[in-house]
Amino acid sequence: MQFGGTPKPSASRRKRLRLADGLSDDLYPHGLMMYNRPPMCNITLQEFESFAYDRVKVLHYLDSLGVSYVKNSPDYCQKLGDYLRKNYVGFTLTSEPSKDTEERNLEWRRKDHISHFILRLAYCRSDELRRWFLEKEVDLFKYRFNCESTSSIKQFLMLNDMTYYPISEEEKEKFSAHLKLISYDMTQSKVQSTNFYKVPFTDVLNLVSSRRVFINSGYAYVPQSELISIISTRFREHLSKALAQTSRSLPELEEDDRLLPILRGFNKNTLAEAYDPNKNAGKVSIKQIDELSKISFPLCMRQLHQVLRETHHHKHWARLQYGLFLKGIGVTLEESIKFWKAEFSKGVGEEKFNKEYSYNFRHMFGREGKRTNYAPYGCMNIIMKNVPAPGEHHGCPFKHSSPELLKQRLHHYKIPKDSIDEIIKLMKSQHYQIACTKYYEVTHKVDEAGFQLNHPNQYFDESQMLLKGEKKTTGLKPSQGNAEFTPKWSQPVPESQTEESEMELDALMTEVDV
Numbered sequence: 001m002q003f004g005g006t007p008k009p010s011a012s013r014r015k016r017l018r019l020a021d022g023l024s025d026d027l028y029p030h031g032l033m034m035y036n037r038p039p040m041c042n043i044t045l046q047e048f049e050s051f052a053y054d055r056v057k058v059l060h061y062l063d064s065l066g067v068s069y070v071k072n073s074p075d076y077c078q079k080l081g082d083y084l085r086k087n088y089v090g091f092t093l094t095s096e097p098s099k100d101t102e103e104r105n106l107e108w109r110r111k112d113h114i115s116h117f118i119l120r121l122a123y124c125r126s127d128e129l130r131r132w133f134l135e136k137e138v139d140l141f142k143y144r145f146n147c148e149s150t151s152s153i154k155q156f157l158m159l160n161d162m163t164y165y166p167i168s169e170e171e172k173e174k175f176s177a178h179l180k181l182i183s184y185d186m187t188q189s190k191v192q193s194t195n196f197y198k199v200p201f202t203d204v205l206n207l208v209s210s211r212r213v214f215i216n217s218g219y220a221y222v223p224q225s226e227l228i229s230i231i232s233t234r235f236r237e238h239l240s241k242a243l244a245q246t247s248r249s250l251p252e253l254e255e256d257d258r259l260l261p262i263l264r265g266f267n268k269n270t271l272a273e274a275y276d277p278n279k280n281a282g283k284v285s286i287k288q289i290d291e292l293s294k295i296s297f298p299l300c301m302r303q304l305h306q307v308l309r310e311t312h313h314h315k316h317w318a319r320l321q322y323g324l325f326l327k328g329i330g331v332t333l334e335e336s337i338k339f340w341k342a343e344f345s346k347g348v349g350e351e352k353f354n355k356e357y358s359y360n361f362r363h364m365f366g367r368e369g370k371r372t373n374y375a376p377y378g379c380m381n382i383i384m385k386n387v388p389a390p391g392e393h394h395g396c397p398f399k400h401s402s403p404e405l406l407k408q409r410l411h412h413y414k415i416p417k418d419s420i421d422e423i424i425k426l427m428k429s430q431h432y433q434i435a436c437t438k439y440y441e442v443t444h445k446v447d448e449a450g451f452q453l454n455h456p457n458q459y460f461d462e463s464q465m466l467l468k469g470e471k472k473t474t475g476l477k478p479s480q481g482n483a484e485f486t487p488k489w490s491q492p493v494p495e496s497q498t499e500e501s502e503m504e505l506d507a508l509m510t511e512v513d514v
């Protein structure tokens with residue numbers, strides 16, 4: 001792929017690009033892909049970002065859908081289909097015979113192809129990211145495979161050199177007595193209506209060992225419903241290897257300073273994570289914080305507040321996480337210094353605070369150093385970075401606490417037992433933000449939060465709007481993702497920090513830690 005920084009091309013230019021890039025049926029003969037070949041075309045940086053963000057949104061939606069519904073159940077497929085039709089062009093198309101549709105198909109396949117490869121780059125950086133991406137891509141592949149017609153599957157198999165042939169009606173008739181025996185519910189009429197594929201038996205040893213296929217002349221006769229598990233296993237193996245390979249080529253990519261910040265944004269899953277630090281400036285006074293921490297703080301911040309009140313100290317990551325959060329909810333610099341000084345003075349003393357710590361808080365507000373207006377950290381930043389060591393209290397309790405400790409804490413906050421069980425289940429299945437949303441629903445006594453949680457300050461804002469009667473719950477489940485998405489490049493960017501300046505702040509805080 002080659003990237004240009006020019007504005008989004010006009011329709012005529014897009015057409016020229018398409019011709020120049022040789023966008024044709026030969027390149028994208030089928031809507032479903034194994035993504036064997038990387039894209040070899042020119043795209044603009046804007047396309048690079050918007051294609052990938054659209055796909056990230058779909059993968060996140062799949063993630064939350066998998067919590068509420070059994071995967072591939074009719075409800076799951078219905079919801080996913082509705083979502084894709086509404087939000088993402090590129091998947092599940094009907095083939096209408098007009099020329100216009102053909103062109104759109106090619107455009108959408110191109111988007112599907114390119115966006116997949118961009119996210120490979122973004123999600124190959126750690127085991128955890130690779131695992132998440134792999135799971136979601138396999139889920140998406142399975143759904144799309146199940147949407148394909150028999151003739152389309154046949155074409156897909158042929159294009160990908162998979163030697164799995166649908167058997168003819170005569171062959172089916174010939175072996176119908178044997179095919180009936182592969183499962184208890186396989187009746188004669190079901191045999192007639194099912195499509196069977198001939199697959200080398202070595203590719204389906206699990207089905208052979210559980211006697212769920214008929215074998216003849218080295219081929220297993222696999223019903224179409226089982227075919228997806230074979231193909232998706234191949235898809236998974238292929239993608240898993242490809243992600244490992246991509247991660248090895250990362251050092252080369254690090255040299256491209258146009259792409260790196262964009263890719264980092266994706267793998268932090270930063271949908272809507274940019275938070276304007278000035279949005280609430282001056283709206284909250286320190287006198288309100290004790291009360292607000294109980295009713296409107298997410299658990300991570302409630303915990304940090306409580307620890308600060310009890311121990312009168314925070315180590316540097318906790319200061320950073322909590323200090324920026326307080327700034328985001330509207331505590332001014334003056335109030336902030338007063339608040340931290342009052343606590344630290346009970347521990348390290350006022351003089352030491354003035355000498356060693358107050359500079360940090362002024363720095364957070366952009367009054368020292370490079371004078372950057374730092375934004376509060378989003379959930380994925382808190383979840384993925386800087387794992388707390390023993391004795392540290394920053395991080396996300398849904399990710400970084402043990403289930404026992406979290407259970408104890410929730411019990412202490414008088415969360416009902418069945419809700420605690422549900423939260424712990426979500427936590428164990430690594431759905432940290434959904435667990436946090438559940439905590440919001442229970443503590444705010446609403447059935448459905450009506451927003452997709454990405455940021456502790458968003459949690460606070462939503463809570464305050466609800467408590468002040470400025471917002472009604474929408475009736476949508478959080479997992480239904482009602483948050484509107486605007487690509488980062490078109491968002492109004494507050495004077496928030498770059499990755500570099502964030503690191504600068506981190507380093508500064510580290511220097512003076514005790």
Ligand code: SF4
Nearest residue numbers: 298300379396436456
């Ligand atoms: Fe905080 Fe986000 Fe974790 Fe909730 S999910 S506790 S807001 S980091």
